[in-house]
Amino acid sequence: xxxxxxxxxxxxxxxxxxxxxxxxxxxxxxxxxxxxxxxxxxxxxxxxxxxxxxxxxxxxxxxxxxxxxxxxxxxxxxxxxx
Numbered sequence: 873x874x875x876x877x878x879x880x881x882x883x884x885x886x887x888x889x890x891x892x893x894x895x896x897x898x899x900x901x902x903x904x905x906x907x908x909x910x911x912x913x914x915x916x917x918x919x920x921x922x923x924x925x926x927x928x929x930x931x932x933x934x935x936x937x938x939x940x941x942x943x944x945x946x947x948x949x950x951x952x953x954x
Contacts, residue, residue: 888896933941
């Protein structure tokens with residue numbers, strides 16, 4: 873038999889708040905082990921694809937460089953013949 877309950881986030885927090893401190897700590901460790909480790913594995917350098925690796929090593933613009941680009945783009949767009 874499977875029991876499904878439609879419980880909202882705030883209700884879950886309220887229920888967790890009613891647990892004894894030891895059970896809250898167990899729950900926190902379980903959640904960290906269950907979800908955080910799998911998230912780390914998804915983005916670990918050993919499991920990156922070549923495209924992801926390229927993206928991670930790509931140069932980025934500073935805010936000043938990006939603003940200069942936007943100004944140049946605007947100038948180009950305004951100077952085009954219509």
